[in-house]
Amino acid sequence: MIAGQRTVPCVNFERKGKVSMKLSEIHIRDPFILPFEGKYYLFGTPGKFAWEGCGGFWCNISEDLENWSQPIKCFDPPEGFWATDNYWAPEVHYYNGRFYMFASFMAKGHMRAVQVLASDKPEGPYEVWSCPLTPNDWMCLDGTLYVEDGVPYMIFCHEWVQVTDGEMCIVRLSDDLKRAVGEPKLLFKASQPSWASSKDRSRFITDGPFLHKCSDGRLMMIWSSIVDNEYIEAVAYSEDGTVNGKWKHCKNTVSAVNGGHGMIFKDFDGKLFFIMHCPNTPHGAERAKIMEIEEISDEPYIEII
Numbered sequence: 001m002i003a004g005q006r007t008v009p010c011v012n013f014e015r016k017g018k019v020s021m022k023l024s025e026i027h028i029r030d031p032f033i034l035p036f037e038g039k040y041y042l043f044g045t046p047g048k049f050a051w052e053g054c055g056g057f058w059c060n061i062s063e064d065l066e067n068w069s070q071p072i073k074c075f076d077p078p079e080g081f082w083a084t085d086n087y088w089a090p091e092v093h094y095y096n097g098r099f100y101m102f103a104s105f106m107a108k109g110h111m112r113a114v115q116v117l118a119s120d121k122p123e124g125p126y127e128v129w130s131c132p133l134t135p136n137d138w139m140c141l142d143g144t145l146y147v148e149d150g151v152p153y154m155i156f157c158h159e160w161v162q163v164t165d166g167e168m169c170i171v172r173l174s175d176d177l178k179r180a181v182g183e184p185k186l187l188f189k190a191s192q193p194s195w196a197s198s199k200d201r202s203r204f205i206t207d208g209p210f211l212h213k214c215s216d217g218r219l220m221m222i223w224s225s226i227v228d229n230e231y232i233e234a235v236a237y238s239e240d241g242t243v244n245g246k247w248k249h250c251k252n253t254v255s256a257v258n259g260g261h262g263m264i265f266k267d268f269d270g271k272l273f274f275i276m277h278c279p280n281t282p283h284g285a286e287r288a289k290i291m292e293i294e295e296i297s298d299e300p301y302i303e304i305i
Helices: none
Strands: 020-022 028-036 039-046 057-062 067-069 072-075 085-095 098-107 110-119 140-148 151-158 167-173 180-189 207-213 219-227 230-238 247-249 260-266 272-278 287-295 302-304
Touching: 028 260, 028 272, 028 287, 072 098, 085 140, 098 140, 140 207, 151 180, 151 207, 180 247, 219 260, 230 260, 272 302
Parallel strands: 028 085, 110 140, 207 260
Antiparallel strands: 020 067, 028 039, 039 057, 039 085, 057 067, 057 072, 085 098, 098 110, 140 151, 151 167, 167 180, 207 219, 219 230, 230 247, 260 272, 272 287, 287 302
8 A cells, every 4th residue: 555645533334235246346455365265355455444544454255256245344443452544455364274464554653564463264353463563663564474484474565655765675473473573674675676767756665565486486576666656566586486585676567557556366276366456546446356367487477368
């Protein structure tokens, strides 16, 4: 997510209308799909409250990626929870037998931070699991989990609103995902790719990282930025195939359609899919878009079919 403007009091998300919904009816940003035991769970920033309002997260459930349930409340902030603004970009990972939601939160007088929630079921309810995992004096967002050789890491964005040239960072997590271990490490800056030249030199944005291990062993990261006011999806890759390796940038981007903050998943037939929100603006028009992709040998290493 890119920072919004104002906040209004929390409001309830009302369930109305049909029992099922089409993807085009779900107003959502930063979509994330968890396939689990024959069902697909769609999480994301509720588009209705992305810039105005707060109060929790919802998910939609499908068995075919076409027909979705009405939104189900999966996280209700408990009384006294510190965050009051910008409930953004929830993504859920199945790890060591439980479901862990990584999400971004903010409050007046508190830096935006990434925190982990947990549940015994994919649809929740989720409860607060960790304290903020990002540095207290950093503006951060969009944490994602990646496990390598049994070690959990969080990749996240140190925001351009604080550093101008947005940073992609990594930090090791404790095995129970409750705390950061050591200091964050810089992987790359938003200005480094060759396509990053912009008419607006006052901001270089890092957004929405997600890691994908290719069938040939390559480790890719898809992430989003803005180039000449267009939200785009880009690809970086680790030269040695490890998450702490040197990251290089593909010269070509995956999309240039004012859409992004995507992720990659496999359906239950083993087909590979990419989902993102599109368009990024105007606000109110955002919808999740699912596209089948394939891995290719040339940059940017994935191609929309």
